[in-house]
């Protein structure tokens with residue numbers, strides 16, 4: 315049972331409790347506990363065995379009891395009980411935007427329906443509109459949301475969000491009377507998937523209607539979801555929701571902080587404010603009155619987010635770190651963290667060529683790297699077992715080495731170097747895909763799992779352990795095999811994997827392909843603690859794919875990898891030295 319497994323179950327309780335109409339605070343306690351366990355730097359198993367569950371912040375006796383039951387029986391009485399009471403189909407209704415647990419329960423009870431398609435029919439027939447507190451408008455909104463859900467699903471990848479956010483941001487910035495404008499929300503925090511894009515602008519109230527008018531008429535907009543005095547929401551042609559909020563210039567710092575989130579970060583910030591006799595909300599920082607209420611007549615002067623942090627005894631917390639995962643302790647003590655910048659990446663590690671399933675020759679990939687200003691490229695085509703991806707036979711490996719030698723004698727004049735690499739399959743028993751005398755000939759071996767991703771937990775851990783212990787392994791590729799919003803991760807205990815790799819001096823890549831972003835940033839604290847090395851790897855199959863490095867850098871920042879622990883910030887010479895070690 316991994317930390318993720320436990321967190322998932324606790325979240326399930328949280329959701330089910332809401333649908334069962336239980337006490338909200340009791341439900342939230344489960345959500346908090348899930349969040350805490352996801353962020354743990356050690357294994358929940360240790361706490362179960364050592365009887366130290368209640369020493370974890372946010373885990374009381376009752377939830378500790380539930381976790382122990384989960385460990386012993388594979389489920390929790392509280393969850394089983396809820397499952398008996400809440401109809402199965404109902405949980406899916408939570409994905410319908412604009413429909414909260416309260417209304418879900420109301421509709422379900424009144425109309426005795428449980429499936430989304432029944433809900434859609436009930437909206438169309440007028441049955442939902444007739445319910446008290448709902449009405450025709452709500453019913454129409456629900457239909458729209460269901461249709462959207464059917465068409466697009468809910469969240470999107472970060473590259474898809476940026477594709478919409480960048481042009482919209484530029485557009486709003488260019489509108490007359492817009493004084494300031496930035497992206498907020500999960501995108502500003504560099505989350506790997508995005509629910510909706512949030513844009514915040516500062517302007518005088520009198521100009522807001524005109525700005526919203528321009529915004530909702532943007533070329534990309536296909537539907538206006540909502541329009542008010544301070545906020546408008548639109549749907550773009552790619553199905554993304556974009557919220558624009560307009561606040562006054564004086565409210566802007568606090569609003570930017572509030573709408574950047576995360577919710578969890580905001581909760582702690584508000585708490586810190588109260589502890590210091592102040593109140594923080596989306597409008598600003600204020601003094602508390604004698605009755606301990608927000609005194610809007612007594613604002614605390616702040617001109618930037620940094621000012622607000624400073625008033626609450628913190629240094630500026632970069633948006634990527636606002637997740638309530640240790641940032642408060644860190645930025646109380648430290649002025650800043652050394653965060654990776656894209657231009658510090660000197661080499662392109664993990665790229666495929668036409669030798670396997672890449673679309674460009676090695677020469678073309680190398681030329682593209684030179685154009686983009688990189689000093690080296692490691693070609694890591696697929697290994698022989700990955701026959702579906704054109705994996706290389708031993709003969710082909712030797713031929714490829716000859717080609718790379720020839721190219722290198724040519725490219726050395728341009729101070730560019732190609733490394734001979736392989737993305738070797740980790741076979742079911744954990745061995746690599748070639749005999750030692752071939753493995754020895756590579757400059758770099760990236761070991762990845764491409765088949766048997768659903769292997770049971772114990773076997774999978776042994777498989778990885780074996781691969782990590784192989785003296786030819788330099789790096790683990792996309793450790794969990796997840797495809798964001800498409801395929802679940804393999805069953806792994808990443809805290810343990812990070813410990814093992816760190817001990818062995820093996821690195822775990824951050825696969826920068828926005829479909830993967832694997833290693834997950836949530837393991838950044840653990841990685842920092844063990845000194846884990848990484849490399850920002852585009853896993854490029856095309857020339858354009860190299861540019862995915864951008865997303866990997868975002869995740870590395872979020873995961874708190876300082877540049878020294880990122881191997882491809884090294885020069886070609888230093889990188890080669892590390893590989894030999």
Ligand code: DGT
Pocket residue numbers: 498499500501505507508509510511512572573574575576577578580581
């Ligand atoms: P997303 O859109 O699901 O990827 O995630 P966010 O973080 O962008 O969430 P969103 O768009 O619902 O709201 C933007 C930010 O606004 C969020 O990060 C924190 C703040 N916020 C929204 N609702 C609440 C709330 O109920 N409580 C608190 N404390 N903050 C909120």
Ligand code: CA
Pocket residue numbers: 499500501509510511512
């Ligand atoms: Ca958002």
Ligand code: CA
Pocket residue numbers: 499510511512557
């Ligand atoms: Ca939003």
Ligand code: ZN
Pocket residue numbers: 737762764791792
């Ligand atoms: Zn791969």
